[in-house]
Amino acid sequence: MVGRQRRRESLVFAALIPTLIALSAAGDTFVPGDRLEDGGSLVSSDGSFKLGFFTPGKSNFRYLGIWYNQISVQTVVWVANRDSPLPNRTGILSISINGSLSLSDTKGVAYWSTPPTRVAGPVAKLLDDANFVVAGAGEGEYAWQSFDHPTDTLLPGMKLWVDRRTGLTKNLTSWKSDDDLGTGDYTSFLDSRGDPQIILVQGSKQVWRSGPWVGGRFSGIPEMRSYGIFNFSFVSNADVAYYQFSTRNKSVLSRLAVQPKGLIERLVWIQGVGEWNVFWSGPRDRCDAFGYCGIFGVCDANESPMCRCLQGFEPKSPENWSLRDGKDGCRRRTALDCQNGTDGFLLLANAKLPDTSGVMVNEMATEECREACLRNCSCTAYAMKEMMNGGRSSCILWSGVLADLRVYDDGGQDLFVRLARADIGTTGEKYLQLGWNSSSRVFRAGGSDHL
């Protein structure tokens, strides 16, 4: 069942149906026979959110949507008819006896609708968390909910969710612009392949990934660990994976939105100033651009040039590298030995773990993990996932290429990259701290490390 949520106040609101609610569309509920005309609205019971008709920015069109009801800036968090706005104020929302919501104009032209449900006595209700739901009397689950059909915004309690068996995702897709809320260019969702990551795509092109969830945060958002005001959670099992957040103090308003220009922003409302503040946004720099330094390349935003090859690798197209186009990436200098057991590992500290869409994750301790990698000729790197609350440790094994790798000053993970003995050097140590080393800097080697 998609986004199963415990129904709150179900008894109370079921009991009210035959009496009070059927008489009026006012308040937070809506039943067959009610009409919500342009100008009318539903308000959640605690007054937090409002559902109604609005015109964004310089648009001439009318949309049906949900916005915060208690702040001074109209901030829309969900839109019903994003790709078919009404040309004028003739929109009417109604709910049929079969539980289908429909938005039509006075001439009966349909602009938006939801599928019929099987519930008896359907009631639509705007909840205090902005979820607009359809449920039937006595039913334990929502037959339809707006949280299952997000627009561009993730709110507290909403799940960025993927069905791991079917790969079906809940997408956040940007507006075309602040004036046109139609389906825009950028989409973010949880990619279930390998170790799940939130990714941002522009059409079919991947532009950013969060990295996998490692001990309470995403590997590619190291600053996440210091967010004391949020409660983040991530669940991944055989059937589903999802990410959600809440604010520890319910009076702190925060939302995650995919912006028309291709940024994912976490915004927080600053009551005193009366505006939204960008708390975090990604991609945050050029190193965050997916594959900026190519395969087996490492990006460091504090260095110039920002791309280098991992130790033991060299640029695949030196001409392009010398022009600071790192996309072709790097190739291994010395083939792995594999059979003879002479390969070793280099430690890359403070890494954003490379793309995990093709990895294997197993519960294993560090030493087992290293052995498992050495045993498998296609294994090219491993990393341990820190588990919170004393959970069992997990081992991530990469095979083939390492893509979209960067390093941070602080707060990244340890990545162990498999190398042939010849490329580890003659130090005889099992691990070598891989720091910045001018002799391994590829641009300098190419004689073009200058602006």
Ligand SMILES: *[C@@H]1O[C@H](CO)[C@@H](O)[C@H](O)[C@H]1NC(C)=O
């Ligand atoms: C509203 O727009 C519809 C569709 O363009 C049109 O048929 C209708 O006449 C308009 N109504 C008013 C009152 O302008």
Ligand SMILES: *[C@@H]1O[C@H](CO)[C@@H](O)[C@H](O)[C@H]1NC(C)=O
């Ligand atoms: C549900 O109700 C709507 C509006 O009355 C109607 O158009 C639709 O055909 C109904 N669907 C089913 C399956 O009964």
Ligand SMILES: *[C@@H]1O[C@H](CO)[C@@H](O)[C@H](O)[C@H]1NC(C)=O
């Ligand atoms: C979500 O976005 C992806 C990538 O653009 C697309 O393939 C998929 O069909 C979308 N899913 C839904 C439910 O819109």
Ligand SMILES: *[C@@H]1O[C@H](CO)[C@@H](O)[C@H](O)[C@H]1NC(C)=O
């Ligand atoms: C954090 O969120 C999880 C999942 O929603 C919830 O179970 C837990 O109680 C929350 N913790 C706090 C401190 O709010």
Ligand SMILES: *[C@@H]1O[C@H](CO)[C@@H](O)[C@H](O)[C@H]1NC(C)=O
């Ligand atoms: C929650 O935030 C509000 C507004 O910032 C503040 O007045 C209140 O004291 C906070 N409550 C707690 C328990 O921290």
Ligand SMILES: *[C@@H]1O[C@H](CO)[C@@H](O)[C@H](O)[C@H]1NC(C)=O
């Ligand atoms: C260098 O970059 C250009 C433009 O992206 C590309 O067409 C070419 O194939 C690259 N060179 C090599 C050797 O890959």
Ligand SMILES: *[C@@H]1O[C@H](CO)[C@@H](O)[C@H](O)[C@H]1NC(C)=O
């Ligand atoms: C592995 O050892 C064998 C026998 O000593 C040798 O012939 C072979 O070249 C070695 N392979 C590698 C990749 O070093």
Ligand SMILES: *[C@@H]1O[C@H](CO)[C@@H](O)[C@H](O)[C@H]1NC(C)=O
């Ligand atoms: C080696 O790794 C590949 C890729 O992850 C995997 O398909 C294969 O099953 C592994 N082989 C063994 C023997 O574990």
Ligand SMILES: *[C@@H]1O[C@H](CO)[C@@H](O)[C@H](O)[C@H]1NC(C)=O
């Ligand atoms: C830098 O590279 C040189 C030559 O490969 C090596 O001797 C030295 O130990 C390296 N330094 C660091 C910090 O890795």
